[in-house]
Amino acid sequence: MLTTDFAPGSPCWLDLGAPDTRRAAAFYGAVLGWTFEAVNPESPEFGFLQSAGRTVAALGPLTEEGARSAWMLYFATTDADATTTAVTDAGGTVRVAPTGMDDTHRMAQYTDPQGGQFAVFEPRDDMGLDLVDAPGSLSWTELYTPDGAAAKTFYSAVFGWTYQDMPLPGDGGTYTLIAPAGRDVTAMQGGLMQLPPTALTATHGTAYWHPVFAAEDCDAATAQVTANGGTVQMGPETAEGVGRLSVCQDPHGADFVLLTPES
DSSP, X not given: OOOTTOOTTSEEEEEEEESOHHHHHHHHHHHHOOEEEESOTTOTTSEEEEETTEEEEEEEEOOSTTOOOEEEEEEEOSOHHHHHHHHHHTTOEEEXXXXXXXXXXXXXXXXXXXXXXXXXXXXXXXXXXXXXXSTTSEEEEEEEESOHXXXXXXXXXXXXXXEEEEEOSTTOOEEEEEEOTTXXXXXXXXXXXXXXXXXXXXXXXXXXXXXXXXXXXXXXXXXXXXXXXXXXXXEEEEETTTEEEEEXXXXXXXXXXXXXXXX
């Protein structure tokens, strides 16, 4: 489960880059009940997505030419500069060097050796998300990658993550559970799954991360996805021991999963 203690290597922030932030805010408002709070009136396209007044994500326009709309997951670090060195030593690349304000936070963005984009957040006064692991908030993270073994080696080197493999039903392959360094199975924060490049159509065969959002009613939320211009790739369906889930894309193609956990 996710918590807001934000142990090093755990998810602590996420943001969405969208070509039309007003449409994106309206979409997630319909699906998850979020409201949008602009940073300031002079920059109305930048702001925070909130659930009952608590920040669950950030939203802003795409800033890279040719970039696809996607969610960016940030993992906590106590030293963004040291993490940057660990990323490059392990074969990753730096997309955005450590930057930020010393009295609030610092951040950096990277690409893993299989093409998966991710980021880190070094909190100062600004500690990260206000709400996780509750309806209308981030509850899990997932990496789809063409090389699971290489991904595990890379993220262990960068964050010290530990793993637990579990077989999927039938011939579904293996799903790897992820925990931050020094934490046990109760602190699992996400999963990793190897898929053939042909199945990674959104990124033309390279790895990618996506968020899982908790929903009070997966079926009702999924209906709002299609009613508001999004698409559903799978579900809703029941995964034994997990809950009711669906795999979706918003109107701009950003991937996410909706999950109503098994009670």
